[in-house]
Amino acid sequence: MLKAQLHTNWRDIPPEAHGCAAALGNFDGVHLGHAHLVHSTHAARPDLPLAVVTFEPHPRELFRPQDPPFRLSLPDERFAALQALGVQHVFQIGFDEEFSRMTAERFVEDVLHDALCLRHVACGPDFAFGYRRGGDVTFLAERTGELGMGFTSVPALADAAGPYSSTRIRRLLQEGYPERATEELGRPWFIRGQVQHGDKRGRLLGFPTANIPLGRHLEPARGVYAVTVRLPGGYTRPGVANIGRRPTINDGQESRVEVNLFDFDGDLYGQTLSVALHKMLRAEQRFAGLDELKAQIAQDAQQARMVLNAELAGI
Numbered sequence: 001m002l003k004a005q006l007h008t009n010w011r012d013i014p015p016e017a018h019g020c021a022a023a024l025g026n027f028d029g030v031h032l033g034h035a036h037l038v039h040s041t042h043a044a045r046p047d048l049p050l051a052v053v054t055f056e057p058h059p060r061e062l063f064r065p066q067d068p069p070f071r072l073s074l075p076d077e078r079f080a081a082l083q084a085l086g087v088q089h090v091f092q093i094g095f096d097e098e099f100s101r102m103t104a105e106r107f108v109e110d111v112l113h114d115a116l117c118l119r120h121v122a123c124g125p126d127f128a129f130g131y132r133r134g135g136d137v138t139f140l141a142e143r144t145g146e147l148g149m150g151f152t153s154v155p156a157l158a159d160a161a162g163p164y165s166s167t168r169i170r171r172l173l174q175e176g177y178p179e180r181a182t183e184e185l186g187r188p189w190f191i192r193g194q195v196q197h198g199d200k201r202g203r204l205l206g207f208p209t210a211n212i213p214l215g216r217h218l219e220p221a222r223g224v225y226a227v228t229v230r231l232p233g234g235y236t237r238p239g240v241a242n243i244g245r246r247p248t249i250n251d252g253q254e255s256r257v258e259v260n261l262f263d264f265d266g267d268l269y270g271q272t273l274s275v276a277l278h279k280m281l282r283a284e285q286r287f288a289g290l291d292e293l294k295a296q297i298a299q300d301a302q303q304a305r306m307v308l309n310a311e312l313a314g315i
């Protein structure tokens with residue numbers, strides 16, 4: 001796979017990254033609809049280097065910081081997914097107060113044309129940009145034309161339920177259907193994070209769990225999942241995870257991922273893991289005591305093994 005380049009300072013783009021065909025958007029999750037947009041951008045100008053223009057943080061994280069976290073993918077994960085689609089340059093614009101006040105006119109002229117020197121631009125039908133979302137697809141088509149850039153408006157990819165969207169995938173995860181999110185993402189949804197120290201109770205229960213904070217990731221339905229875990233070095237292992245607040249032990253704390261890797265015994269503290277959700281097994285519960293919890297976890301682990309084996313066997 002060709003390595004992509006990440007550009008985080010739009011005012012200082014190296015000349016070799018000029019002249020791209022770029023798709024615009026937030027690309028949260030990089031789902032099948034996003035892939036369709038990227039492929040269409042390439043199809044419009046296969047002779048130009050392929051790029052994406054995106055924003056970090058997501059504008060909604062800046063405008064509504066009080067909202068619960070909702071990200072499907074953080075910048076590293078998004079970059080990797082875009083790279084896998086064949087994108088050569090990711091222009092990741094720092095979205096701060098000042099940038100948010102830039103008019104649509106200035107965005108097209110100063111950023112897309114003068115700074116990134118794009119030769120072709122593409123976006124989906126609902127892309128709105130610039131101060132108070134003052135620019136839309138029609139405006140973009142007009143202004144890019146006047147500035148001598150090509151433009152493609154790409155219709156949203158849809159299935160029977162409507163267009164693919166990050167919002168739709170978030171809802172599937174919040175309702176406990178990671179396997180349906182997998183279909184719409186084109187890969188299982190995963191949470192990537194660094195393993196932190198917990199209360200050291202997992203080992204006493206006979207199920208050590210690597211704890212990963214959700215951070216800015218969306219919180220999916222609270223409960224138990226069959227998962228696969230990618231370790232540094234590229235190894236993938238099956239496991240079982242609880243996502244939630246662990247009401248049996250200490251209710252009211254931050255929600256986190258706790259994952260027990262099957263047939264594994266090693267120190268994971270400080271390591272970065274990606275935990276991919278395959279299937280939700282049950283909702284999180286408050287148990288009367290640790291013995292009940294332990295018995296239930298043993299059953300969960302058994303069920304997760306069966307689910308993952310069946311998936312591997314293609315059943």
Ligand SMILES: Cc1cc2nc3c(=O)[nH]c(=O)nc-3n(C[C@H](O)[C@H](O)[C@H](O)COP(=O)(O)O)c2cc1C
Nearest residue numbers: 198199200201202209240242246247248284285300
């Ligand atoms: C498969 C699995 C299922 C779990 N289910 C629940 C649950 O339903 N309710 C709950 O309060 N805690 C649940 N837990 C969380 C345990 O309370 C947690 O793993 C244990 O407290 C260890 O925490 P520690 O890693 O901080 O030591 C579950 C853990 C695992 C691995």
Ligand SMILES: Nc1ncnc2c1ncn2[C@@H]1O[C@H](COP(=O)(O)OP(=O)(O)O)[C@@H](O)[C@H]1O
Nearest residue numbers: 198199200202203208209261264266267268269
């Ligand atoms: N099979 C395993 N699955 C998950 N973590 C494991 C496993 N074997 C060993 N570990 C280690 O044990 C730690 C979890 O043990 P635990 O008693 O639950 O402590 P903590 O509360 O700090 O998470 C993990 O962070 C990891 O370093």
